Amino acid sequence: MYLFALSTAEQGASMALFEDNNLVFESSLFSRKSHSKALLPMVVQAVEIRDGMRVDRIDGFIAARGPGSFTGLRIGISMIKGLSMAVSKPCAGVSSLDGIAFRFCHSQKPVCVMMDAKRREVYSAVYHFHDGKLIQKGPEMVCSPETAIDRAGFDALFVGSGSKVYREKICSRTHDKAVFSYPSMDGVSACALVISAMSDKGVFDFENHPLNPVYLRKSDAQIHFEGKTGA
Known part of the structure; x- marks a missing residue:
């Protein structure tokens, strides 16, 4: 097929x-x-x-x-x-959002996808994987970067175009505990x-x-x- x-x-x-x-x-x-x-x-x-x-x-x-x-x-x-x-x-x-998150399906950390939605907002959802399988997915939403960060928690992997636009905000809000993907993996x-x-x-x-x-x-x-x- x-x-x-x-x-x-x-x-x-x-x-x-x-x-x-x-x-x-x-x-x-x-x-x-x-x-x-x-x-x-x-x-x-x-x-x-x-x-x-x-x-x-x-x-x-x-x-x-x-x-x-x-x-x-x-x-x-x-x-x-x-x-x-x-x-x-x-x-x-x-x-x-799945098309970004599943690039990181072997992550041991929560995966927070943040696509830049302009207007100081992001399209976001939080994913939890185990051994490459999806265990839980939060609701998809358009929200402020702060809301997306707080839903993911401090110790998460942040991916997507929005995670780069708001990198400084993420680092500040998570006390530099956040992890980021390579820019080439954000699409x-x-x-x-x-x-x-x-x-x-x-x-x-x-x-x-x-x-x-x-x-x-x-x-x-x-x-x-x-x-x-x-x-």
């Missing part, structure tokens, strides 16, 4: 191709070009990395469903839904999206992962419109 995964939750993009439960290809791109301009060449490269591979041989498609960039998510989800419909294969959505990983929803037998759980966008808060356009209309 071939699975193709894509994340456009942040400015960078990540995609991965799996054969059964084996990673065949993973590519990440950080570009100031819009996702619509950068994605197609990446998709072509990901598919053609296997000799004779065609899109219609892919058995399922996965996208980061959010939270994240409103525009980026819409582009990525639309592309995955379009590919899925074109070849009549299933599609699924996985939390962007949403398409590979981790797939792994987070894999069963112990290496089967992806499409049934419980519908591809519906999750934004956690209203877009700037919505807020501006409601402010004008008094909604």
Whole structure:
């Protein structure tokens, strides 16, 4: 079984191709070009990395469903839904936060994901793993950095773009007990999206992962419109 995964939750993009439960290809791109301009060449490269591979041989498609960039998510989800419909294969959505947290599933510390949500807020959730398996996941929320830090506790691993933006605040609030990831590990990983929803037998759980966008808060356009209309 071939699975193709894509994340456009942040400015960078990540995609991965799996054969059964084996990673065949993973590519990440950080570009100031819009996702619509950068994605197609990446998709072509990901598919053609296997000799004779065609899109219609892919058995399922996965996208980061959010939270994240409103525009980026819409582009990525639309592309995955379009590919899925074109070849009549299933599609699924996985939390962007899971796509970061599961890069650190062997951490013995709580993993606090903090994606920069702008407006002095972060998208966040706290994860607890044991021997690479998820034991507990806190609620996904958009909140102040202080709230995310306090929910994680002092002795946690802080990851994601927000953990770098608010590093000084984290260090101060945890009395320098916090641990951080390498900056190159802060993005949403398409590979981790797939792994987070894999069963112990290496089967992806499409049934419980519908591809519906999750934004956690209203877009700037919505807020501006409601402010004008008094909604």
